[in-house]
Amino acid sequence: xxxxxxxxxYKVTKRGQDVAxxxxxxxxxxxLYWYRQALGQGPEFLTYFNYEAQQDKxxxxxxxxxxxxxxxxxxxxxxxxxxxxDSAMYRCASSLGTSGGGVKETQxxxxxxxxxxx
Amino acid sequence: xxxxxQLDSQVPVFEEAPVExxxxxxxxxxxxxxWYVQYPNxxxxxxxxxxxxxxxxxxxxxxxxxxxxSQTSFHLRKPSVHISDTAEYFCAVSDYWSGNKLxxxxxxxxxxxx
Numbered sequence: 001x002x003x004x005x006x007x008x009x010y011k012v013t014k015r016g017q018d019v020a021x022x023x024x025x026x027x028x029x030x031x032l033y034w035y036r037q038a039l040g041q042g043p044e045f046l047t048y049f050n051y052e053a054q055q056d057k058x059x060x061x062x063x064x065x066x067x068x069x070x071x072x073x074x075x076x077x078x079x080x081x082x083x084x085x086d087s088a089m090y091r092c093a094s095s096l097g098t099s100g101g102g103v104k105e106t107q108x109x110x111x112x113x114x115x116x117x118x
Numbered sequence: 119x120x121x122x123x124q125l126d127s128q129v130p131v132f133e134e135a136p137v138e139x140x141x142x143x144x145x146x147x148x149x150x151x152x153w154y155v156q157y158p159n160x161x162x163x164x165x166x167x168x169x170x171x172x173x174x175x176x177x178x179x180x181x182x183x184x185x186x187x188s189q190t191s192f193h194l195r196k197p198s199v200h201i202s203d204t205a206e207y208f209c210a211v212s213d214y215w216s217g218n219k220l221x222x223x224x225x226x227x228x229x230x231x232x
Contacts, residue, residue, distance in 0.1 A: 004161065031218065042122070042208050042222030043162070056217050091162070103212045104150050104169050107220060109161035 002026070004110035006092050012116045013082055021077045021113045023092030030097025032075050033107060034067055037089040049075060050097055082117045089114050120144055120211050124223035132231050133201055139194040139226045141183075141209030151192040152210040152220065153183055162208065168192065179203070204230045 005024045013019050025032050031050055035043035045059040051072040060066070064082075069075040079086055093107040125140040143149060150169050154162040166177025173185040183194045192209060206227050210220040 033218070033220075035220075035222075040127075040224065042124075042210070042224050043220070044222070045219035048218050056219065059219070093162075103214060103216065103218055105218075106152075106164050106167065109154075109163070111159070111161045 004092055004094050004108055006090075006110040006113050008113060009111065010114050010116075012118065014118050015082060015084060017082055018078065018080045019082055019115065021079075021090050021115070023075045023077070023094075023110060025073065025075070025092070025094030026108055028096070029094035029108075030072075031095045031105070031107075032069060033093040033095075034075070034077050035091040035093065037091055037112070039088075043091050046077070079115075082115075084117050087115055087117045120149075120213060120216055120221040122209050122211050122221055122223035124207075124209055124226050126226050127224065128227045128229065130229045130231060131199055134198050136197050137195065137199050137203075137228065139207050139209075139228065141192045141194065141223060143190050143192065143209075143211045145190050147213075149211050149213045151183075151185060152212075153177065153181070153192075153194050154208045154210060154222075156206045156208065156225075158205075165194070165207070199228070199230050201230050201232060203228060 007022045034046040037043040047057040049069045064080045067077045089112045091112045093109045095105040095107045121144045123142045152167045153165040168175045168185045176182045206225045208225045209223040
């Protein structure tokens with residue numbers, strides 16, 4: 001079956017521009033996660049949704065970052081007024097989200113969007 | 119807050135040799151541990167996970183890991199590596215207090231040489 005897909009795969013933008021990164025989770029997966037991975041580092045948690053509800057946004061670095069999942073499926077991570085320090089790989093993951101799962105569940109990752117801010 | 123340390127940034131090894139990739143985590147009452155692999159230009163793929171029970175966990179592609187609570191470690195092992203195992207490996211931890219987020223280590227690049 002289809003895995004998690006992300007678009008675009010690569011995005012080059014100029015400092016100050018807004019960007020929108022899209023994630024399409026595995027069909028039927030309730031939980032959706034966003035991570036950011038800087039070069040030479042592991043992924044770092046940004047935010048998490050159950051259905052359309054944003055359950056945890058503690059990892060968003062500042063108010064330029066926002067995420068939504070309006071219909072409980074596709075999610076968009078938006079970065080406003082991009083800065084060079086925002087350059088990174090942005091990864092999306094999804095999991096079943098069954099009752100009692102949560103922290104123990106396997107998260108399935110997409111290929112990522114590599115963002116370069118010039 | 120949880121943290122994960124992967125002690126080796128790169129591990130070179132010859133084909134058919136054994137390998138161990140080290141992972142240590144900060145202490146917690148109850149932790150769940152994961153190893154993910156990332157092949158070039160692909161997403162992270164789960165190798166194995168420890169939730170409870172037996173401390174020796176077997177995963178895909180012949181990998182296994184051992185949970186050691188006293189050492190707060192979860193080292194990944196393979197008795198005989200192949201060229202195709204060349205990839206970056208990430209250890210991750212979650213616990214009840216962290217919510218649903220995974221906390222990752224910085225990764226270890228495994229380079230298998232012929």
